[in-house]
Amino acid sequence: MQLLRAIGFFRGNILIFSATIGAGIFVSPKGVLKYSSLNVAVSLSIWAVCAVLTLISALSHAELGTTFPRSGAQYYFLKRSLGSSVAFLSLWIKLFTHPLRLATESLLLSTYTIQPFYAGCPAPELPKRCLALAILWSLGLVNTRGVRTVTWFQTISTLAKMTVLCFISLTGIVLLAIGEKENVARFENALDAELPDVSRIAEAFLQGLFAYSGTSILISIAGEIKNPGENIPKSLITVLPIVAVIYLLVNVSYLAVLTPKEIISADAVAVTWTDKIIPSMQWVISFGISTSILSNMCCTVLSASRMIYTASQEGQLPSIFSMLNNHSCPSMAVGQIIILTSIVIITSDLINLIRYSVLAIWFLRGLHMIGLLKLRYQEPSLPRPYKVPLPFVFGSIAISLFLILTPLIQAPKLEHIYGLVFICSGLLCYWIHVHLNQHSVCFFKITCSLQLLFNVSPPEDHDERISTSKKDLKSFCK
Template sequence: MQLLRAIGFFHGNILLFCVTTGAGIFVSPKGIAEAFLQGLFAYSGTSVLINIAGEIKNPGENIPKSLITVLPTVAVIYILVNISYLAVLTPQEIISTDAVAVTWMDKVIPSMQWVISFGISTSIVSNMCCTILSASRLFYTASQEGQLPLIFSMLNNYFSPTVAITQIIILASFLIMSSDLINLIKYSGLATWVLRGLYMIGLLKLRYQEPNLPRPYKVHLPFVLGSIAISLFLILTPMIQSPTVEYIYGFIFIFSGLLCYWLHVHLNQHYVCFDKVTCYLQLLFNVSPPEDQDDGISTEETHLEEIVL
C-alpha cells in the first residue's frame, strides 16, 4: 500500500476520533459516511488484485492468501502511524496542517524531512502505475467480451493494451485538475462503492441463475450481503442528508456507461466509420488483436483485418 492512501485513512480517523472523544463536535451519519469513504480509500489498493486476476498464477489460491495477509498488516501499520501522529501532535495541529507527515517529522527528526517528501513522491508514482495497470485491464476485458470497442483489447509488441492505458491516462488527467484532494478522494470512493454494490448484486444473480459456473474461490453470503449494506449506507446517506449537484454529476457520469452499453451491445450497432477509426488507431499505436480472442470477437477481427488489407 502506498503512503498517499494513508492520507484518506488519516482524515477518516480524525472525524471518527471526534465522535469517540466527545469534543463537542456533532457528527451526523453523513459525516460518518464521508469519513468511511475517505478512510476506506486507504484499502482500495486491494481491488488491483481482483482486476488483474487473469494475470495472476493460481488466482483461486493466491488472491485469498494475499487479502488475508495484506489487509491486517496494512491496518496495523496505519493504526500505529495514526497513534504516533496523535502522540506527537495536538488535534488542532493535525487539522490545521496541510501535510501531517511532514509536520510530524519536523517535530520528531527535523533533519529527515526529505525522507517523507521522497517517500510520498515514490508512493505517488507507485500508486499511479498500479492504478493504470488495474484500470486498463477493465477496458481490456470488457473489450474482449464485446462490451467496448475492439481497439481496447489490442496489444502491442510487449503484450500491453496501449489504447486502454492511453484512455485511462486521458480520463485521469481531467479528474486531477481539481485541487481539492479530499473531495476527489470522496467522490472516487463514492464511485467505487457504487460499482462494488453492483458487483455484489451481480454475484448474487449469477449464484442463483448460474450455480454451475466455474468459480476459482467462493465468497460467503454474509460478506456479499454485508458489502451491499455498506454500499447502500455510504452511497445513500450523504445524498439524502445533504443532496448536492456534485452527487448528481457523479451518478450521471457513472451511469452514462449504460448508454454506451445500450448502443454498443444491446442494439449491436455497427458503423463503417468505427472500422476506419479502429484501423487508424491500430496503425498509430502499433497494436493488433491477441491470438486467444473469443470466437465471437474473432469474426469482427477478420472483418477489420480485411479492411486493413
C-alpha cells in the same frame, strides 16, 4: 500474442501493497479525525472497522476474479450477470473516475516535489502542471513495457514507502513507551470527547475507506495471475491485515506527536509530524509520500487499462484498445487512460475527490454483489475455485447502502443530483452506442492504420472470446 500469466503469490502481494498504500494514509487521517468530531477513540475505531469492512468486501470480490480469471474481471462479470447496459454503466463511471483520481494524484505529487524550491510562497501553476504531465507519461511508458516491468518497479517503490511508514510507526511506539505526559494525555482523555452523529460517521468512513482503496487490483488483472483461484484470496488475507496494523500504528504516532486540531489544520500530516520530531528528515518523509503516490498511480494505470482492454474485446469500445504490443501489453488502452488524464490535468484545478471516488467505488461494489447473488441463483453449477460465504456478500451490500444512502438522507446536497444526472447520461450513451452502426468500412480503415502505426496486433488468447467484429477486422486488414 496474449496477456501473460506472470504474477505469482509474491508479486501479487507487492501489487496489493502498492495499490492500497498510496496518498490515503497521508491525507485521510485529517478527514477521519475531522468527521469524528476530533474524538481520538472514535477516529481509531473507524480506522479499525474500515480494515474489517475492506477485508470483507475484498474477499467477496475475490470470487469474481477466481470464477472468471481474465483481465477486467469486474466488467466482464457485470456483463455476464446483469447485462450489457450495467457493464457499460460501470465502464462509463470508471472512464471518468480513473482519470480524475490520476490527475489529482499527479498534481499532488508535483506539488510535493516542486514546493521546496519555492520556500515562503506557493509554487506557480505552470511548472506543477508540466511536472504532473511528465510524471504521468513516464508511468504510461513503464506500463507499456509489460506487467513484469511494472511489478519490478512496484517492488522497489513498496520497499521505500514501507520503510517510511515503519519509521513513523516505531517512532510513535517509542514516544508512548517513554511515557511523556504530553504524548500520553491525548489517549487518556480520548473517551471524554464529543461523539459525532450518524451522518458524520458515514463521512468519516468514506475518508478512511479511501486509504484502503485499491484492493481489487488483482481482480482487475486476474488474466495475468498464476493460479488465480488460490493466489488471489491468499494474497488478500496475507496483505490486508498487515496494512491495517500499519495504518493504526501510523495514526497512533500522529496523535502521539500532534494535537487533533494540528492534524486537521495540516495540509500534509506526515510532513507536519516530521517538523515536530526531526525537521532534518523532512526530505525523507516527502520522498516516502511521493513514492507512495507514484506507485499507487502506476497500479491505477494498470487496472484502468485492463478494463478498457476487456470492454474493447466485448465490443463496447473500439477494437484497437484490445490490441497488444511486443511486451504483451494493451498499449493503446494505456495510451487512452493517459490522454484522458492529461486533459484533466491541463484543464482542472487540484480538487479533493476522496468522497466522490469512494462513493463511486462502493456503488459499483454493490452492483457486483447483486450480480454475484444473481449468478449463484441462475448458474449454481458454474465452477467456482473460491466461494465467499454469503454473510460476507450481504455485508458488502449493507456497507454500500449505508455509505451511499446515509449522506443522501441525512444531508442531501446539489452534488448528489449531479451524480444522478451523470449516471443517467451513461445510460443515454449506451443507448446511442447500441443504435449506432459500429462496423463501417471507414471505422475498420482507421483501426488498421492505427494498428500499423503503433505496431500492435489482436490477442490470440484461447481463454478469451474473440468477438465477431474482431474476426471481421482481421479479415479486412488481411
